[in-house]
Amino acid sequence: MSDTTRTDAGSNWVPWRVAPDSGFEVDDPSGRGSVEMVQVDDRHFVVRNAFRHSDRAVMKDLFALLVRNGMGESEARRAIDDARTFVPSEDNPTDLASIPRFMRWFEDPYGRHTLAAILHDELITDSANSGSLRSDALADRFFREMMRTSGVPWLKRWIMWSAVALRTRWVAGGxxxxxxxxxxxxxxxxxxxxxxxxxxxxxxxxxxxxxxxxxxxxxxxxxxxxxxxxxxxxxxxxxxxxxxxxxxxxxxxxxxxxxxxxxxxxxxxxxxxx
The missing domain is CATH 1.10.287 (Helix Hairpins)
Structure with a gap:
């Protein structure tokens, strides 16, 4: 698969400093690999620079699953390119990971899972299976795999995956x-x-x-x-x-x-x- 993305032009991709081997790359002209955020209210932040996930094994697995689900190869590449890349927007603030207050003894809204959570939120829309991957279940799997490459421990990432998978099944209805x-x-x-x-x-x-x-x-x-x-x-x-x-x-x-x-x-x- 190609590593080109819709944000390649004029970008300065460097490994994410929090987890350099995670596959996450940040568009940071300073070369530090920092993700800049601005707090806009009590709970939300606006991300200032682009980032993407580029782990080859994860991308290959995602591509195979999309094709298996009936998506053409060219369409699958475009879907993955869109799904793995975050483009900043003032109109789309994030609360990082949506961890209920009473569960923050278990995990914080931020950490090694932060970028995976932000990308996952971009893939889950108000209507079921209407995100870039056309499958909320596949978006949930992508979230789990991004956490894996970011170094989130096995049990923690599987519990977090279970939580988003529960939401997916409920929204699907029927x-x-x-x-x-x-x-x-x-x-x-x-x-x-x-x-x-x-x-x-x-x-x-x-x-x-x-x-x-x-x-x-x-x-x-x-x-x-x-x-x-x-x-x-x-x-x-x-x-x-x-x-x-x-x-x-x-x-x-x-x-x-x-x-x-x-x-x-x-x-x-x-x-x-x-």
């Missing part, structure tokens, strides 16, 4: 949304049973089954059985369910702490404290 609802119900049952069984084994919690080890095994099996409801993204379903075993309780605790903080801030405002 059977995909229905299968997601069924998966969620089965996963809730499995996770609840797992926690209860583990508590009965370790802490001697009251449990209706005399041998909680069997309900523990059944709970793990149910999580695995539910994963195929995600179709070809079954691994996302498995990772999401397993991750929820420890992410949900910790996230709930962090969310509760956040609510307490907001209540205290409201009290401070009511008292007009300065």
């Amino acid at each position: 059977l995909r949304r229905l299968s997601l609802v069924v998966w969620l119900a089965l996963s809730v049952v499995g996770i609840t049973t797992f926690v209860g069984s583990l508590g009965a084994l370790v802490f001697d919690w009251p449990w209706p089954v005399s041998q909680p080890v069997w309900t523990l095994v059944a709970a793990l099996a149910l999580i695995v059985v539910a994963a195929p409801l995600w179709g070809r993204q079954w691994m996302a379903g498995l990772i999401a369910a397993v991750g929820a075993l420890w992410l949900v309780p910790a996230g709930a605790a962090a969310g509760l702490a956040g609510i307490v903080y907001l209540v205290l801030e409201s009290v401070a405002r009511a008292l007009r404290l300065r």
Whole structure:
């Protein structure tokens, strides 16, 4: 595949200084490989210079998948060129990675995943499968692979991929949304049973089954059985369910702490404290 892009003319491409071996290149005349951002409100930034992802193995895999999905070779090259290149725009501010506040103990909105998250946001539009790659699921996969080359650890990037894949299936509607609802119900049952069984084994919690080890095994099996409801993204379903075993309780605790903080801030405002 060609390395030329729609922003080659007059550009100064250098490796991204945060992760020089990531495949990300930044248009930076200074040669430092810095991505410049300007904060425009409480949550959003405007990126000032262009950047692109140029890892050959990732591009080759993406090209093969597009062609397999029925896209012509020339069209696939143009789609990849557009998908892998970010062009600055004042009209399109970014919040970097959209990490909920109660989950920021797990990951920040910025880090080695920053450029991958910005490109992924560009590929996901209001309508399903209407981005440059014509497939939100493929855009999600591209996001995961960009995080891999950027050095994001295995479990973290797969959990983040699961989160965006969940959104993709929900937006698709129809059977995909229905299968997601069924998966969620089965996963809730499995996770609840797992926690209860583990508590009965370790802490001697009251449990209706005399041998909680069997309900523990059944709970793990149910999580695995539910994963195929995600179709070809079954691994996302498995990772999401397993991750929820420890992410949900910790996230709930962090969310509760956040609510307490907001209540205290409201009290401070009511008292007009300065």
